[in-house]
Amino acid sequence: MPRAKRQSPAEPARDGAIDATDLEIIAELQEDGRRTYGRIGQQVGLSEAAVRQRVQRLVDSEAIKIVAVTDPERFGVRVRATIAVSVDGDVEPVAEALAEIPQVDYVVAVAGPFDVLVEVQCSDEADLFAVINRGIRQIDGVAGTETWPYLRLYKQTYPWPPN
Known part of the structure; x- marks a missing residue:
């Protein structure tokens, strides 16, 4: 029985689902929404470009919004x-x-x-x-x-x- 092709961590899930790497990226952004993609990439094991692509996909799909939280x-x-x-x-x-x-x-x-x-x-x-x-x-x-x-x-x- 052939093994299913393993998804590369740099590749987002094909079906648009949020995977473990996306969750790690989201956690980094929740800690500091201005954190650079390069620094996030170091934390999650991806290139800056791969993080940028994943964040853009999450924003475009409305899975996340990056906003400033204010003190009312x-x-x-x-x-x-x-x-x-x-x-x-x-x-x-x-x-x-x-x-x-x-x-x-x-x-x-x-x-x-x-x-x-x-x-x-x-x-x-x-x-x-x-x-x-x-x-x-x-x-x-x-x-x-x-x-x-x-x-x-x-x-x-x-x-x-x-x-």
Whole structure:
């Protein structure tokens, strides 16, 4: 029985799947998103060109995004909160309308006592009140909200895969 051809570490998986080498590259970028392809290559055993090709494939396929993670307080965000939204009827149009609110940075449909969870970043308590009262509660289909303002952030990470 012939053996399957072993994939070279420099070659990404042909089916677009993320392989172990991709995960190593991603881990390097998560540690420092500005790390050079040459340095990443030294860590994972590939050439600079092979790392560049793999990163470009991961970005093009939308498997990863390379972004700057900011400190919201440095940009005037003083109040952050999660808002649970109860919906009367179809969740999708409500979730789509919530996503259009500028202070909203996260919208997810959930199962349980609420239908949608929303994370907001506001300049102050008055802004939070306006988002809830004149924004979220005015959307057709919103039956109610429950708000949990954040008092202190202890941890925020973006690791993948999770440890």
